[in-house]
Amino acid sequence: MRKAEYYTVKTAVPEPAASHYESHTSIDITSTTLEPEGRTEVVVHVSSTQKQKSSLHAFPDRPASFYQDSYDAEPFPTELQDMINSMPAHCRTPQVLRAMFMAAISANTALDEPLSPDIKIENRIDDTPCPDWEFHYANKMWYGKGVPRSDPAKVQGCDCIGPCDPNSSTCTCVLRQNAFVHLAPSFEDSNGFLYNEKGCLKHDGFPVFECNANCLCSSECQNRVVQKGRQCSISLRKTKNKGWGVFAEKRILRGTFIGIYAGELLVQSEAHRRGKVYNRVGRTYLFDIDAFHLKALANDDADVDQETGWKLLYTVDAFHVGNFTRFLNHSCDPNCDISFVYINEHDIEKPLVVMFAARDVAAGEELCFSYFGRMDSDDEGKEAAGPGDAVYAPCHCGAKRCRGRLFAS
Numbered sequence: 318m319r320k321a322e323y324y325t326v327k328t329a330v331p332e333p334a335a336s337h338y339e340s341h342t343s344i345d346i347t348s349t350t351l352e353p354e355g356r357t358e359v360v361v362h363v364s365s366t367q368k369q370k371s372s373l374h375a376f377p378d379r380p381a382s383f384y385q386d387s388y389d390a391e392p393f394p395t396e397l398q399d400m401i402n403s404m405p406a407h408c409r410t411p412q413v414l415r416a417m418f419m420a421a422i423s424a425n426t427a428l429d430e431p432l433s434p435d436i437k438i439e440n441r442i443d444d445t446p447c448p449d450w451e452f453h454y455a456n457k458m459w460y461g462k463g464v465p466r467s468d469p470a471k472v473q474g475c476d477c478i479g480p481c482d483p484n485s486s487t488c489t490c491v492l493r494q495n496a497f498v499h500l501a502p503s504f505e506d507s508n509g510f511l512y513n514e515k516g517c518l519k520h521d522g523f524p525v526f527e528c529n530a531n532c533l534c535s536s537e538c539q540n541r542v543v544q545k546g547r548q549c550s551i552s553l554r555k556t557k558n559k560g561w562g563v564f565a566e567k568r569i570l571r572g573t574f575i576g577i578y579a580g581e582l583l584v585q586s587e588a589h590r591r592g593k594v595y596n597r598v599g600r601t602y603l604f605d606i607d608a609f610h611l612k613a614l615a616n617d618d619a620d621v622d623q624e625t626g627w628k629l630l631y632t633v634d635a636f637h638v639g640n641f642t643r644f645l646n647h648s649c650d651p652n653c654d655i656s657f658v659y660i661n662e663h664d665i666e667k668p669l670v671v672m673f674a675a676r677d678v679a680a681g682e683e684l685c686f687s688y689f690g691r692m693d694s695d696d697e698g699k700e701a702a703g704p705g706d707a708v709y710a711p712c713h714c715g716a717k718r719c720r721g722r723l724f725a726s
């Protein structure tokens with residue numbers, strides 16, 4: 318007789334912390350064979366424990382969701398992966414694995430985005446239950462060797478009372494934002510914050526300076542969006558020929574914050590070394606921080622690239638640690654775009670790489686961005702330039718004007 322398997326996943330989601338905590342995920346699996354039916358009941362309990370962090374990044378007392386935490390990249394937490402790999406075979410059913418993956422996501426992000434909708438995992442293509450357990454799920458940045466930590470004392474905050482006024486002529490956050498918008502070559506006559514009243518990004522392509530943990534303004538301030546976490550509903554789904562992808566569960570408005578491209582922040586020597594390895598396997602999660610405003614601010618340094626007058630310093634690698642954004646596939650007609658966002662970071666070279674909806678997205682649409690960077694309408698039909706040692710793979714984005722290939726690294 319066929320054995321029925323029942324599973325339950327319980328996720329203990331902690332209360333938002335009032336101070337500065339980090340979390341660790343743990344899993345308890347209980348497997349009971351119920352007689353006389355011979356059914357197996359597997360109960361998986363995923364919980365997240367909190368531990369107070371060192372005072373290294375201590376800001377004034379604020380909810381945990383206000384912090385742009387960063388951790389040292391090594392060693393990564395691997396308890397979860399180790400536990401899955403050592404689970405008895407009868408517990409490793411597709412349903413249990415998928416439910417554990419979803420529960421681990423919500424446990425690992427409970428502190429920094431307690432109000433975010435759960436991420437569903439679906440596969441209508443084959444029998445793989447969930448993406449490979451090859452990475453640690455986190456929304457935070459993890460600093461690799463040689464990457465300097467942020468210095469909270471150098472992060473400039475405003476002293477507004479209540480929410481900041483976007484038309485203020487004295488708010489330091491409004492003034493800083495304006496200065497950077499005016500620096501752009503495609504300067505649009507935009508003053509004030511880059512978010513509208515609904516929290517949607519008004520203009521692509523400018524660096525965004527959110528109010529931070531040193532600001533006195535309230536949590537309702539219009540200039541606090543990314544730090545409040547994801548609001549849109551998304552799922553991870555297996556695609557026919559691009560591996561796993563990210564899909565909109567409900568309609569998403571243009572300019573909506575989708576997610577931080579979280580991962581390890583690497584110096585160039587390490588990014589190059591890993592890039593060569595990823596080239597060989599034909600799958601990469603590297604993203605260069607090559608923002609136009611960094612090029613515009615570049616000093617005349619002997620060390621810079623002679624052609625661009627600028628030197629790339631950091632790359633994000635989401636292979637070993639990251640969140641759902643590492644599953645965003647490439648499209649030649651993308652509905653998402655990257656903006657560089659600063660929250661609790663004083664170093665202009667170390668913005669967060671953040672995904673926003675580039676247009677209204679219908680429920681069920683796949684969320685994609687261009688791996689070649691922003692393309693203007695003038696660029697259509699042109700060959701997209703990848704890095705010098707790029708390895709190209711066929712593109713399956715399905716866009717009418719597909720360029721036919723994407724670089725795998």
Ligand SMILES: C[S@@+](CC[C@H](N)C(=O)[O-])C[C@H]1O[C@@H](n2cnc3c(N)ncnc32)[C@H](O)[C@@H]1O
Nearest residue numbers: 559560561599600601644645646647712713714
């Ligand atoms: C950052 S990962 C995206 C997530 C990936 N689908 C997965 O399952 O892990 C990038 C890799 O996804 C695949 N990919 C992304 N966009 C694609 C596209 N338009 N056509 C074909 N493969 C694509 C390529 O293997 C690429 O190296």
